[in-house]
Amino acid sequence: MTVLPDYALSRARYTAFLFTVVGTERSDAPNSGEDITVLGALARIGIDPWQEAARLALLPRVEAAKSLAATFVNLPDTRWTLGDAAGTARRIVDTLPQSSRHGPPPLGYRIFLGWRFWAAVCLALALLALNYLSGGA
Structure with a gap:
């Protein structure tokens, strides 16, 4: 909804x-x-x-x-x-919330916290582990 x-x-x-x-x-x-x-x-x-x-x-x-x-x-x-x-x-x-003048976080910081970044890290680790377990160099 x-x-x-x-x-x-x-x-x-x-x-x-x-x-x-x-x-x-x-x-x-x-x-x-x-x-x-x-x-x-x-x-x-x-x-x-x-x-x-x-x-x-x-x-x-x-x-x-x-x-x-x-x-x-x-x-x-x-x-x-x-x-x-x-x-x-x-x-x-005085009852208004204080405004934040900082703006959005930098692009690198947003990428680091994004789920796609962590999905790529997990995929890379899984491929390394698969390569290691299959006896690759």
């Missing part, structure tokens, strides 16, 4: 970030008093939460916090000052 990308475990690393509570709805909003999570906030303004979490995780923390604060200020049914949004965004951005 193929797992759709929307349900892949690679997205689980953003769970702490996406389910962090940002604030509560205003008292005159339809869902007054309900908690707003990062996931809900991003979805309300039409941004894919997992893509945005992945994008923010690649940014330096300061830049990610600025971007997230701008998102909070634009939320409907909430009132944010830029200072409040910036403080909350800095706190929430």
Whole structure:
């Protein structure tokens, strides 16, 4: 069974970030008093939460916090000052996983760890053993 990308475990690393509570709805909003999570906030303004979490995780923390604060200020049914949004965004951005700047391993390293490499080594050893046991030179 193929797992759709929307349900892949690679997205689980953003769970702490996406389910962090940002604030509560205003008292005159339809869902007054309900908690707003990062996931809900991003979805309300039409941004894919997992893509945005992945994008923010690649940014330096300061830049990610600025971007997230701008998102909070634009939320409907909430009132944010830029200072409040910036403080909350800095706190929430710390829940993002640290991005790895190392990139993929070098080609030689990947070949060494690949199953084809080890299959070739086993085949070569088997041929040597067969040659040795059959009385070859």
